[in-house]
Structures are given as C-alpha cells and as structure tokens.
Amino acid sequence: MxxxxxxxxxxxxxxxxxxxxxxxxxxxxxxxxxxxxxxxxxxxxxxxxxxxxxxxxxxxxxxxxxxxxxxxxxxxxxxxxxxxxxxxxxxxxxxxxxxxxxxxxxxxxxxxxxxxxxxxxxxxxxxxxxxxxxxxxxxxxxxxxxxxxxxxxxxxxxxxxxxxxxxxxxxxxxxxxxxxxxxxxxSLAAAIHAVLRWNRRGDRVAVIGSGTTTRLVIAALRRLHPDVDITVMVDARGPQRTGRRRRKLPAHLAVDESSVARALECLGAARVWRGSPAQLLDRTAELLGARRMIVAGDDLPVLDRGLDAVIDCRGTAASVALGMRLLRSGATIVVAGRAGRLELDWSALWSRELTIAGSGGFGREPxxxxxxxxxxxxxxxxxxxxxxxxxxxxxxxxxxxxxxxxxxxxxxxxxxxxxxxxxxxxxxxxxxxxxxxxxxxxxxxxxxxxxxxxxxxxxxxxx
Known part of the structure; x- marks a missing residue:
C-alpha cells in the first residue's frame, strides 16, 4: 500500500x-x-x-x-x-x-x-x-x-x-x-549566498569546515574576490573524534589530511590548518601580527587585529565561539552551517560590535x-x-x-x-x-x- x-x-x-x-x-x-x-x-x-x-x-x-x-x-x-x-x-x-x-x-x-x-x-x-x-x-x-x-x-x-x-x-x-x-x-547556490552575506570590508577571511559547502564557499570567495586571503580551519574535533574521546579508525578509513589540504588549496585556500581552538587562535595571531587579548575568567583570548570575516560552515557552538574570537572588532561572522540551539557567551558580540549574518538559503541577491x-x-x-x-x-x-x-x-x-x-x-x-x-x-x-x-x-x- x-x-x-x-x-x-x-x-x-x-x-x-x-x-x-x-x-x-x-x-x-x-x-x-x-x-x-x-x-x-x-x-x-x-x-x-x-x-x-x-x-x-x-x-x-x-x-x-x-x-x-x-x-x-x-x-x-x-x-x-x-x-x-x-x-x-x-x-x-x-x-x-x-x-x-x-x-x-x-x-x-x-x-x-x-x-x-x-x-x-x-x-x-x-x-x-x-x-x-x-x-x-x-x-x-x-x-x-x-x-x-x-x-x-x-x-x-x-x-x-x-x-x-x-x-x-x-x-x-x-x-x-x-x-x-x-x-x-x-550547495553552490548556498555557498554564493553565504559569501554575499559578507559586506566586504577587508582582505582576510577564514572558512571553518571541510565538506561540500566549505569547498564551494572557498571557490565562490576566490571567484567573487580574487584578491582575498583565505584560511581554512578544519574543525579541531574532526571525523576521528566522537564526544570527548578520540576514536581510532582502521587504517583504510583514516583521514588523509594532506590530500584534504591539497584539495582545499586547489580550490583557492592559501592555507589549511587543523588544531585545537587555542592553537588556531595562536596561528592566526602570528599570521596577522595580532595581540591576544585575555578576558577575565576566560581560558581563550580574542584577537585585537583579527580577521575581517569568518564563514562558519559547521554551525556548532564550538565553531561559532571560535569564529567570534578570530575576528577583529567590527568584523562579520557568517553562519552558513545549520546551527540549532547553541549555548554561547555573547559578550564579544556587543563589546566588540561584531556582526553575525545567517545564511540559510538563496534566491535573489542584493x-x-x-x-x-x-x-x-x-x-x-x-x-x-x-x-x-x-x-x-x-x-x-x-x-x-x-x-x-x-x-x-x-x-x-x-x-x-x-x-x-x-x-x-x-x-x-x-x-x-x-x-x-x-x-x-x-x-x-x-x-x-x-x-x-x-x-x-x-x-x-x-x-
């Protein structure tokens, strides 16, 4: 029936x-x-x-x-x-x-x-x-x-x-x-729309993720903004982790991190990083010459001269929190992942006058x-x-x-x-x-x- x-x-x-x-x-x-x-x-x-x-x-x-x-x-x-x-x-x-x-x-x-x-x-x-x-x-x-x-x-x-x-x-x-x-x-329409949700001010962008949307966002950024500098940050809790513990996969299923990085670079990424949030913040600070600003009671810093934009293709609490810390004051984070109920510290949003732009679809662009x-x-x-x-x-x-x-x-x-x-x-x-x-x-x-x-x-x- x-x-x-x-x-x-x-x-x-x-x-x-x-x-x-x-x-x-x-x-x-x-x-x-x-x-x-x-x-x-x-x-x-x-x-x-x-x-x-x-x-x-x-x-x-x-x-x-x-x-x-x-x-x-x-x-x-x-x-x-x-x-x-x-x-x-x-x-x-x-x-x-x-x-x-x-x-x-x-x-x-x-x-x-x-x-x-x-x-x-x-x-x-x-x-x-x-x-x-x-x-x-x-x-x-x-x-x-x-x-x-x-x-x-x-x-x-x-x-x-x-x-x-x-x-x-x-x-x-x-x-x-x-x-x-x-x-x-x-997926390409969603990527184009996400890139256009950033009203460009600046030259340095990070994309968080590694899947289809991430890859098409990189390609769309490169096509729409040929001169922009793109850093891809693969989620620290990547596919070999579940919960808080690392699960060792069989050799034939293990991630070939170098091939993933090469694929992302071929699409237009200047560099591809993996690491913990602390490591990614440190590497970004070194790249930009930014100062790490420590907030009382917080384990991780924010960057005073950070990135101009972050496009988050994961939409998790960890990725959104990392994205906000990576940004300079007045910058934009585009949440292009399917974020749901997230528990976050929003103090950086108002204190540093950040813009959060959601991107969940496509249709007619501005x-x-x-x-x-x-x-x-x-x-x-x-x-x-x-x-x-x-x-x-x-x-x-x-x-x-x-x-x-x-x-x-x-x-x-x-x-x-x-x-x-x-x-x-x-x-x-x-x-x-x-x-x-x-x-x-x-x-x-x-x-x-x-x-x-x-x-x-x-x-x-x-x-």
Whole structure:
C-alpha cells in the first residue's frame, strides 16, 4: 500500500521507487525514523506549470542527515511534512511529464531550485516573495492550497526517488552542465549566498569546515574576490573524534589530511590548518601580527587585529565561539552551517560590535540577480573547480551504505554522496508493464549521453 501524504496519487499507473522516511512502529519517543525502499504511485503534476522530474543524480546533504537522525535542534525549512515522506532536495534530472508549462518540455535536462514561494504553492504573494526572497516566504509554514503534491515537491524534499514534482519556475536548463556538476547546484547556490552575506570590508577571511559547502564557499570567495586571503580551519574535533574521546579508525578509513589540504588549496585556500581552538587562535595571531587579548575568567583570548570575516560552515557552538574570537572588532561572522540551539557567551558580540549574518538559503541577491543564474553560469564554465566534489554514487537500493558514507564524510574520503536513478524513462518502463515485455535500456532514448556519469562509465570500460 502506498503511504498517504507522499504525493498526489494515481493508482492506475505503474509505480516508481522511492526512499521513504517513516516512523518505526516498534519504537516510541524520539527514535530515529526508518528509511525503506518502496514502490509508490507516480506523482502527478497537480496544476498548470508543474512538471514531473526524473532525477538522474540526487544528493545527500546535512538537512537530510538531520531528518534521518531525528535531530530536533535542526528544524526543517519549509512547510511541515508529516511522515511518511521522501527526503532529497538536491536534484539534476530530466523532465518526464508536464502540465501546461510555458517552456519546459519532456526530455529536457534541468537543474532544480528548491524554492517554492507563494505563487507556486497557490497563495497570494507575500512581501518576501514579492521581493524575490522565496526562501524567506511568509507562508512557508502553511500547507499548500493546491494540495499535497505542491508540498511534496522539491520545496521540501522528494529527490530520493525515480520521480519528483517541481514547478516550472523552479527549473533551470542544464544544457552544457554535466550531472556531476549539476547535482551541486543547491550547495553552490548556498555557498554564493553565504559569501554575499559578507559586506566586504577587508582582505582576510577564514572558512571553518571541510565538506561540500566549505569547498564551494572557498571557490565562490576566490571567484567573487580574487584578491582575498583565505584560511581554512578544519574543525579541531574532526571525523576521528566522537564526544570527548578520540576514536581510532582502521587504517583504510583514516583521514588523509594532506590530500584534504591539497584539495582545499586547489580550490583557492592559501592555507589549511587543523588544531585545537587555542592553537588556531595562536596561528592566526602570528599570521596577522595580532595581540591576544585575555578576558577575565576566560581560558581563550580574542584577537585585537583579527580577521575581517569568518564563514562558519559547521554551525556548532564550538565553531561559532571560535569564529567570534578570530575576528577583529567590527568584523562579520557568517553562519552558513545549520546551527540549532547553541549555548554561547555573547559578550564579544556587543563589546566588540561584531556582526553575525545567517545564511540559510538563496534566491535573489542584493544586486538583483537570481542566485541560480550565477549557479548556471559558473557550472557551465569548465574552469570553475567543481568536477571532483561528487565522490560517491549509489543506486537507491544501496541506501544504507550511501547514508553511512555521507554521515562519515571526510573519515571515508566522502565529499558529496549522491544517488543514481535508472536512466530508462518512465514511459519506457510503463510500456514494459503494460505489455509484460522487458525493456532494452540500450534502445531507450539516450537523454543522458553527454553526462559525466555516462562518460565515466565509458572511460572505465574502454581503459
């Protein structure tokens, strides 16, 4: 039986497969939900302007992992979606079916911007959507008046499947962009927006983190501010630590710190540091010639001539506290990680007149252009360094390994982990169901012939 609330259902059509997040009936309280691979009814575009997208690659991000772990310190964005649901908001795919679209056509490769504002979800336009800030929509906590199909689209997940709904206004042509670059669109948009949240005053910036967002923030900083000096500070409590104790990993899982540093430097970092907060503060003071200012009752100093900006891609209490200590007076920390309930000493905020800027989405930037317009331009440019960020690909039925790999991250050499969907279009598989004949995938229209996924397989097969 298809779970209620996942999609707008059409019981007369061939099903699709999806990774469904559902409550565990055998457990109570705050137990993490279960993930299962199920057959569900094919989503139907609920109104004119909507399209059914067949994902070719769908990413796993921090929001997805938070949903899987029932992390209540990280409330999801968008309209609340009761279980069962399908996660996944990072998608590059192919238009499979349309309902009254103006330009989107079946067979077209697209990126998807997972912002569904008032117009898309059937509400009168709010002030934020009128300003082009759909990610801040004042109606995002309300179920769509169109129906569950509008809320079940990529505005709040659904990409871990063989079919997901998206409105035409959320689609961007992917001509000239490989799948392995296109699936980074959401992460790149978030990185660009985070960099633009810093109203530049100065030349020295630190980025805290080492994952996908960190790497794209470095690349975005280098592209938008070619002359800026970038220091990357990998979290002192890195992937080999849990809680207060260091856990020794097997040799084949140990972090190759030198390769991580080289990768970050290739993206534009001037230097990559690891260490405790005290060590990172000392190294920054030496680099800048800053004086360490000791506050009574505090174990760690603040820097009197510190950095001009910190972009924190972790969003933990430790990383935010470190970021504020690294800054000069009057500087800015951009919190681009998914921070939740943090217990911090905020005295430095007012005493040193720091600015904290949150960065949780993207839409229209202050200069008036759409963030995804830059995403398309940058990903089309072969010189933009994004080809190495997708490190692991899995079929939907290997979801346990995929999720574990994404959660382990740097400890297993993972940056962006993605799901690969079958390349055969739905219409071919529906024909197979109707006729009870097998479908020869090699005879199906090769809509993805130019994608990186196809090229990689050809290279592997041809030596």
């Amino acid at each position: 298809t779970p209620d609330g996942l999609t707008v259902l059409d019981g007369g059509d061939a099903p699709i497969r999806a990774l469904v997040l559902d409550a565990d009936p055998a457990r109570r309280g705050d137990a993490p939900p279960l993930v299962q691979l199920r057959d569900i009814a094919r989503p139907i575009p609920p109104a004119p302007g909507w399209a059914l997208i067949r994902p070719t690659l769908a990413g796993i991000n921090a929001r997805d992992l938070a949903l899987l772990s029932s992390d209540r310190t990280l409330p999801p964005m968008g309209a609340p979606r009761p279980l069962p649901m399908v996660p996944g908001s990072e998608v590059v795919g192919v238009v499979e079916e349309v309902n009254g679209t103006r330009w989107a056509r079946e067979g077209q490769r697209v990126l998807v911007e997972p912002n569904a504002g008032c117009m898309i979800r059937g509400f009168p336009t709010c002030a934020r959507c009128a300003a082009g800030e759909a990610e801040l929509c004042e109606n995002r906590d309300r179920p769509s008046v169109i129906g569950p199909g509008a809320d079940g689209g990529l505005a709040s997940g659904g990409g871990w499947s063989e079919g997901v709904l998206a409105h035409e206004e959320m689609l961007i042509p992917a001509d000239g962009i490989s799948d392995q670059r296109g699936v980074l669109g959401v 200069a008036g252009w759409r963030t995804f317009a830059a995403v398309r331009e940058w990903l089309t440019d072969a010189s933009f360094p994004a080809d190495s960020l997708v490190t692991h690909r899995y079929q939907l039925d290997a979801f346990s390994t995929a999720i574990a790999t994404a959660a382990a991250g740097e400890a297993v050499g993972a940056v962006k982990v993605v799901f690969e969907a079958p390349s055969a279009p739905f219409r071919q598989r529906r024909l197979a169901v109707d006729t009870e004949l097998p479908v020869d995938d090699t005879a199906a229209p090769m809509l993805l012939a130019a994608t990186a996924a196809r090229v990689r397989r050809d290279d592997e097969g041809g030596g």
